[in-house]
Amino acid sequence: MATGRTHRPATRSRGIPEATVARLPLYLRALTALSERSVPTVSSEELAAAAGVNSAKLRKDFSYLGSYGTRGVGYDVEYLVYQISRELGLTQDWPVVIVGIGNLGAALANYGGFASRGFRVAALIDADPAMAGKPVAGIPVQHTDELEKIIQDNGVSIGVIATPAGAAQQVCDRLVAAGVTSILNFAPTVLSVPDGVDVRKVDLSIELQILAFHEQRKAGEEAGAAAAHPAAATRPDAADQGPDGDVPAVMPA
Amino acid sequence: MATGRTHRPATRSRGIPEATVARLPLYLRALTALSERSVPTVSSEELAAAAGVNSAKLRKDFSYLGSYGTRGVGYDVEYLVYQISRELGLTQDWPVVIVGIGNLGAALANYGGFASRGFRVAALIDADPAMAGKPVAGIPVQHTDELEKIIQDNGVSIGVIATPAGAAQQVCDRLVAAGVTSILNFAPTVLSVPDGVDVRKVDLSIELQILAFHEQRKAGEEAGAAAAHPAAATRPDAADQGPDGDVPAVMPA
DNA sequence: CCATCTTTGTGCACGCGTTCACAAAGACAT
DNA sequence: ATGTCTTTGTGAACGCGTGCACAAAGATGG
Structure with missing residues (x-):
């Protein structure tokens, strides 16, 4: 998930x-x-x-x-x-802005699933001046300076954040201040928003980590208790027990 | 989510x-x-x-x-x-293959969050012969024909599917047959897999739709009960078709 | 060594979500 | 019209997840 x-x-x-x-x-x-x-x-x-x-x-x-x-x-x-x-609410048209046109932002802009379901990419926004004017998915990228104006002119209430983690909160604040009340966040950060604003988060790395957890468990089970934890093997004294011999080699005093 | x-x-x-x-x-x-x-x-x-x-x-x-x-x-x-x-299970190294090197696949390949957390992109795979050999994120793309060999040679147990929806199930079947037991699916399809295989789904379109639901609700509330359902107002004979243009002109009794 | 203060670990209660199982509703054939 | 058969809609039970509130544990200062 x-x-x-x-x-x-x-x-x-x-x-x-x-x-x-x-x-x-x-x-x-x-x-x-x-x-x-x-x-x-x-x-x-x-x-x-x-x-x-x-x-x-x-x-x-x-x-x-x-x-x-x-x-x-x-x-x-x-x-x-x-x-x-x-x-x-898909019988109406939802203008959406995508902020952060890197690899992911470009992928999102090109994603057909949006347009087909009532979502319209109203604008692509990036902080890099070199990107400005360059078309992505047929839409010219606009500079961050225009953010507020774009939101207001288009009546945008849904924003997608695809920036690096460091810029996410700042972008989020500006979006919210400009009137956006729903945010889809792809940046690996916890965003804080005022009441009344919805945030949904999509984190690729987290999904993989959850898979790894189950994968490790599967591997550990079939290998039996003995060779269970690859990592545990590197542990000095260990006294390893169970699938997760958790004894720290050196406890942080 | x-x-x-x-x-x-x-x-x-x-x-x-x-x-x-x-x-x-x-x-x-x-x-x-x-x-x-x-x-x-x-x-x-x-x-x-x-x-x-x-x-x-x-x-x-x-x-x-x-x-x-x-x-x-x-x-x-x-x-x-x-x-x-x-x-x-992040103390060990998880080789991962990404299948489908379109916009999204490329974005994933470039995503730094993987490498930083015990995940290593072992291979990029695409069905387009024209892509073969072309480097993406510094890794040469390989053709789908090599899929089984790549999985086995690298001991890959986690696969990422970023293909179009139509190809996803087929790719999934091949991955599973070759030994993959965890799949991260970005294609907008329900994958069926045998017992013992984990699938996690990331669906951009679904997230937006959930946001739209709440957004619509917020808009409806502040507008008062009367104008609550924007779509409902136009409903009788329809004409207004949503983005999907699916409104049945005549309601099925 | 004792008192005080901070912060963890958890027993408990509550509410949401899931699933079962079945009665009610309607289609369809005779 | 009546009976049968299919499938919905839902009451009720159960289990998981969440959050409160507090006792236990340990640090710290005198």
């Missing part, structure tokens, strides 16, 4: 649980695929399989939106696509 | 809750920063603030690892860095 809520700790937004909201885009994607194949209806079982979730969970999720299914038949694909889109 | 567990639904890996594992990298980052500033010890309160979490939660998290603190003083920074690194 590359994510982390920041604000709104567990607030159910208008009765719809956070966990459900997080799954709606998943359902929407599966439904869109069905729609493109002109499938008229789908059962909770089929859709759940396509979205990779439990069918009971899916039904309960939909029940928060209302009773949109027909017993004995299933759900009308087109109708459900519309309902979920509306619930997620 | 750009994430989603796939396997291992709620399995506590050897007593450490998933939620805790997911926060360990966060703590590690904060601790590393302290370490670089040569701070010797830190209290749960301070560290929690730096990591953006509750101090009680942090203490409880650490308690799963063992009693590494000193009452009245706090935690030894260096020692904790070591313990968490070891727990996450």
Whole structure:
């Protein structure tokens, strides 16, 4: 999971649980695929399989939106696509700015998934004057000095931060001051924002570390307790026990 | 949150809750920063603030690892860095392959966060023959045909998929067949994998959609109940199609 | 050596999320 | 119209994660 809520700790937004909201885009994607194949209806079982979730969970999720299914038949694909889109706010157009046009920022600018779902890249912003005017994904990069003006002129409320960690908080502050109230943060830093501003975090490194944890565990298990910890082997006295012989060779006094 | 567990639904890996594992990298980052500033010890309160979490939660998290603190003083920074690194398996070197060297793949290859934390990009793989041999981030791209050989020669157990959605499952199958047991998926698809293989998903589009949901809610609230649903107002006969243009002109009764 | 003060480690309670299992609802055939 | 069959919608139970609040542990000063 590359994510982390920041604000709104567990607030159910208008009765719809956070966990459900997080799954709606998943359902929407599966439904869109069905729609493109002109499938008229789908059962909770089929859709759940396509979205990779439990069918009971899916039904309960939909029940928060209302009773949109027909017993004995299933759900009308087109109708459900519309309902979920509306619930997620994708029936309107969201102008988005991307700040920090490095490798990642450029990748984001080129990412088709945005435009296809109601998000429009209103501007690309970078601090490097040399980047200014250079087109990325067909959009000319603008300098950071223009940030406030861009936000206001375009009525941008969602900002994406793809800058180095060091610049993130500062950029964040400027975005918020200019009126942005939702931020998607790719920089490996904890951003602090005032109440009312949502931050979601995507951290590539953290995801890999979580995988490594499970990977290590798998490796340790199959190797048996003895050769469990590669690192432990380098430890002097050790007295290694368990999969995580944690005895420090030299305790910090 | 750009994430989603796939396997291992709620399995506590050897007593450490998933939620805790997911926060360990966060703590590690904060601790590393302290370490670089040569701070010797830190209290749960301070560290929690730096990591953006509750101090009680942090203490409880650490308690799963063992009693590494000193009452009245706090935690030894260096020692904790070591313990968490070891727990996450970062004391060993993880060779990683990145498949799909488009904009995103290139960004990942250039991402410094990998190398700095025990991850080594063993190879870049792309299906486009024109890419073969071309260096990205100093590493020559190799063709997909070499995939199995690369995995085996380098003992790769972690794979990153940054291909288009259409190719993802196929690439995934080949990775798994060749011996990869952990996958970080950036393609917007649900991957199916056999038992014992972990998949973590990072989906840029989903994160934005979740933000849009809250953004819409904020906008609706301040506008009052009347104009609550922007889309709903135009609904009767539609005409207004969202970005997806999926509004059914006639609601399915 | 004792008192005080700081900070950890954790027992406990609460709430969210997940899952099961089933009754209610509707389609469809006869 | 009636019965059967499919599938939804949800009540209820359970488990995980979070946060409070406090006792235990140790440092520090006199």
